[in-house]
Amino acid sequence: MILEVKNVTKVFGGLTAVNDVSFDLEEGQILGLIGPNGAGKTTLFNCINGIYPLTKGSVIFRGQQLNGLPTYKVADLGLARTHQIVRPLNELTVRENVMVGACFGRKNMGLGQATEVADEVLAFVGLDKRAGLLANSLNVAQKKRLEMARALAAQPYLLLLDEVLAGLNPTEVTGMVDTIRKIREQGITIIMIEHIMHAVMNVSDRVIVLNYGTLIAEGTPAEVQGNQEVIEAYLGDPDLAERLLEEERG
Amino acid sequence: MSAQNNSGLQPPNTSAAPAPSRFRSGMMGRLLTPGLVVILVAIIAAMIYGATGGxxxxxxWYTVLLFVGLASSLNILLGYTGYVSFGHIVFFGFGGYIGFFAIYQLGWNLLPASLLGGAAAALxxxxxxxxxxxxxxxxFALATIGINEAMKALVINIPALGGPNGMVLNFGIYASYGGAAQAQWTVYWATAVLTLMVVLTSYIVKKSKFGLGLMAIREDxxxxxxxxxxxxxxxxxxxxxxxxxxxILGVLFFFKASNIEPAAAFNLNRSIELLVMVxxxxxxxxxxxxxxxGGYQLLRTTLLTSDLALFGLKIKDIQLAVAGLLLLIIVLFIPVGFIxxxxSRSTRLRRWLE
Amino acid sequence: MFDQLIVSVTDGMLIGVVYGLAAMGLTLIFGVMNVINLAHGPIMALGMFGVYLCYTVLGLNPFVGLIIVAVLGMLLGMIIYAGAVHRVIDAPHLSSLLSTFSVNMMIIGIGTAVFSTSFRNVNYSLGTVVIGPITVPGTRLSSAILALMVTGLLYLFLYRTRPGKYIRAVANNRTSAGLVGIPSTRVLAMSFGIGTALAAVAGGLIAMALPFTILSGGAFELKSFVIVVLGGLGNPIGALLGGIILGLIEGLVPVFTKVTWVPFIEFVLFILILLVRPQGLFGAKQ
Known part of the structure; x- marks a missing residue:
């Protein structure tokens, strides 16, 4: 197991954002994390990579407890992530953004090596032509790719992708899904939060579903899609949900 | 951004033919840039020009070089890391006090006293x-003001440091530095060399992995x-x-002035002027x-010696107001500063203007 | 000793509420637009000179002069907002700090040329009030009462009137306030004006108690920073309490040790509060 999430609970004031969530992740898999808006998906990411201290429970990454470690320690251990709302380092160039990931991630590269890795990763995500531009000059789709490039440059064992497909047009989605598959082929384990159902169902080995902070289903994409509770959670109206899912599959 | 862009992708671990970039070819290659030449020429020209006119x-030019050193040191925190310090002058004053005390009370030589002042400030x-x-x-900005003021108030209450009146060096002390006139030259050259070192440090930091980390912190x-x-x-x-x-610069400054007192050492306005310069x-x-x-100092000198008048007020009497107006214009319309x-105007200039 | 303490506490409280009034101006501006007004001190100094000029040139009662100072202060604040603050309100902190500091430089530069830096005072007396062991100059007592009244009015304004509610709405969330049709630019200018007027009036009150120069505002600006942090940045009522605390420190510390330790204690307290309770002594934990 590369990651073991055990009884993770996160309470803000009176609100339980993540409630007693447990799951395991095997190395080399892609795990889809889905759920309605406000289900606590991003909060769960924030609990895993150390942005929020846990109220209860534990996260074990490659045999090591992550609880209480600052985010930079977690990054050092080989866990990288993207942000749902992109956070480019605006006044640095695209290449420098990626170099930050390479320099301070798991491998702790020097600048020379980081430059090489940055250029390779930028080519990989299709941003090589924009390497010398300032990051704030990119459009949203490019910024999402930049997020991904930064995380990849760290050469992580585990990659957390937070809605990298949202806001992309269909062609871009296809391209990005392709990229995600290629990342997995390199042996990087992935957890992806996603709203675009057909994409996440296509690419994931397993899917877990959060609703109101609670894990309500877990299994293969096929198993989860047939789960009554999941359908209700998503739309409240099982019939409507059924129809929409049919359309998505079609 | 389309699927075609991704065909024929190289996975990150293989080494594709790398595109040229400014971080290539080892550490020395990274540091030796046209921009460095411009910087070195600017500083060395200033220090020689200042030394060749009596x-x-x-x-x-001592004042110019001193402020270049102070402003460049502030820039490492402010410009690279993005932390706005209003109380940067506290290090000038505190280091100055410690070094001055070593010279005045303990009879230390200027060199070790300066290093002591620097070490004290760093600590x-x-x-x-x-x-x-x-x-x-x-x-953070408020806290730095508080620290400067607390330090000033503390020094005022320490009799060994001369309390509110500070300390005054006996003029005879310059004898061991070849007389007062020679001591002034010594301080000039020491300050010039130190300023050069600050600027080089600033440059190396900017070009280093450490600096990349600082700039990442600045951005987010x-x-x-x-x-x-x-x-x-x-x-x-x-x-x-x-x-x-x-x-270190503080010890040199107050040794040169032959006295030190709290108001001069921990002058908050001076501190804010440093921000203005940056x-x-x-x-x-x-x-x-x-x-x-350099520009700020030259402007101030020009205004102070000007005979022009504005609305019946002599420019030299309202030089602070004129400087303020200029600052306002810069902040409102050119917030990234002259360089x-x-x-931002020209990519070709970027290589020369680091 | 006990009498001495009573006197010190009274003195401290009386001056403390005036400090609090000044700090209220600073904290209101910060609370509404996240700008630390570095022209705060010189504006207080202008308030001092306003009352001084009304009294010496126009022959007005200083308390009447305060009304003029308040109106002019409001106007000046709105001009400063339009000229120096509006453009940088969403820029990084450094921009608004430096733009308000540039206003500081302009006021001090012109003020020094016009007024020089020699000391002035407002020679106005209301006699003294004696209560038991305490003898209080009438002007100080009236100043403190006036400061409390202004605080009360500010509270009523912010919580009971429509423009006041607008100000609080904009302070809370400028974007949403704009979306529901609150004219946020005008509200911001008004807030800056009120903040400036408060500082100027506080300066005017101080001018009745102490001799001053155009540079005197600097020390009070620093005091205002301390008070604002004690009371919680952006919390006007906290500023009044913070002012009283600062006044008490200034009154009481000299009873026990040298008066020169006062600023040290104040600023160490200031740093500690920033580190341990950045929301201020009276703010809710975030």
Whole structure:
């Protein structure tokens, strides 16, 4: 197991954002994390990579407890992530953004090596032509790719992708899904939060579903899609949900 | 951004033919740039020009070089790391006091006393940094003001440091430095060399992995940490480096002035002037604080000696107001400063203006 | 000793509420637009000179002069907002700090040329009030009462009137306030004006108690920073309490040790509060 999430609970004031969530992740898999808006998906990411201290429970990454470690320690251990709302380092160039990931991630590269890795990763995500531009000059789709490039440059064992497909047009989605598959082929384990159902169902080995902070289903994409509770959670109206899912599959 | 862009992708671990970039070809290659030449020429020209026109010119350029050094040291924290310090002068004053005390009370020579002043300032920054660098934005800025004022109030209450009146060196002390006139030259050259060192340090930091981490913190501290930048450590080191040089420069300054007192050592307005200089030239660039400090000093001298009048008020009487108006115009319309503006205008200039 | 303490506490409280009034101006501006007004001190100094000129040149009662100072202060604040603050309100902190500092430089530069830096005072007396062991100059007592009244009015304004509610709405969330049709630019200018007027009036009150120069505002600006942090940045009522605390420190510390330790204690307290309770002594934990 590369990651073991055990009884993770996160309470803000009176609100339980993540409630007693447990799951395991095997190395080399892609795990889809889905759920309605406000289900606590991003909060769960924030609990895993150390942005929020846990109220209860534990996260074990490659045999090591992550609880209480600052985010930079977690990054050092080989866990990288993207942000749902992109956070480019605006006044640095695209290449420098990626170099930050390479320099301070798991491998702790020097600048020379980081430059090489940055250029390779930028080519990989299709941003090589924009390497010398300032990051704030990119459009949203490019910024999402930049997020991904930064995380990849760290050469992580585990990659957390937070809605990298949202806001992309269909062609871009296809391209990005392709990229995600290629990342997995390199042996990087992935957890992806996603709203675009057909994409996440296509690419994931397993899917877990959060609703109101609670894990309500877990299994293969096929198993989860047939789960009554999941359908209700998503739309409240099982019939409507059924129809929409049919359309998505079609 | 389309699927075609991704066909024929190279996975990150293979080595594709790399595109040229400014971080290529080893550390020396990275450091030796046209921009470095411009910086070195600027500083060395200033220090030679200041030394070749007698005492009056030397005094004027001593001040310029001193402020270039102070502003460049502030820039390491402000420009690279993005932490706005209003109380940077505390390191100048504190280092100055410690070194001055060593000369005055303990009979130390200027050189070890200067190094002691620098070390004291750096240590102060280390201790402070661990505490106040947790604060962000306005809270950090306010804390730095508080520290400067608390330090001033503390010194006033320490009789060994001369209390509110400070300490005055006996003129005879300059005898061991070849007389008062020679001592002035010694301080001039020492300050010039030190300023050169500050600027070089600033340049090396900017070109280093450490500097990349600082700039990542400046842009988005939380995101930088998620990428693995150990922000608390990096910020503290930036603070320590930016404090070291003002400490040494302070000892030289007050030795040259032959006296030190709390109001002069911990002058908050001076501290804010340093910010103004960095802003004028362009924060986060190496050349910016050099031009900003030089330009600010020259402007002030020009205004102070001007005979022009505005609305019946002599310019020299309202030089502060004129400088204020200029600052306002810069902040409102050219917030990236002069060098930042030039850099944004032309990619070709970027190589020359670091 | 006990009498001495009573006197010190009274003195401290009386001056403290005036400090609090000044700090209220600073904290209101910060609370509404996240700007630390570095022209705060010189604006207080202008308030001092306003009352001084009304009294010496126009022959007005200083308390009447305060009304003029308040109106002019409001106007000046709105001009400063339009000229120096509006453009940088969403820029990084450094920009608004430096733009307001540039206003500081302009006021001090012109003020020094016009007024020089020699000391002035407002020679106005209301006699003394004696209560038991305490003898209080009438002007100080009236100043403190006036400061409290202004605080009360500010509270009523912010919580009971429509423009006041607008100000609080904009302070809370400028974007949403704009979306529901609150004219946020005008509200911001008004807030800056009120903040400036408060500082100027506080300066005017101080001018009745102490001799001053155009540079005197600097020391009070620093005091205002301390008070604002004690009371919680952006919390006007906290500022009044913070002012009283600062006044008490200034009154009481000299009873026990040298008066020169006062600023040290104040600023160490200031730093500690920033580190330990950045929301201020009276703010809710965030």
């Amino acid at each position: 005492a009056a010119r030397r005094e004027a 102060l920054a280390l201790g402070l940094g661990l505490a106040i660098l947790r604060l962000r934005g306005a809270y 501290e939380d995101a930088a940490e998620v990428m693995g930048v150990v922000a608390p450590r990096a910020k503290t080191w930036a603070y320590v480096i930016s404090a070291l040089f003002p400490g 802003m004028l030239g362009g924060q986060g660039t190496v050349l910016g604080p050099i031009l900003g400090a 930042g503006w030039l850099r």
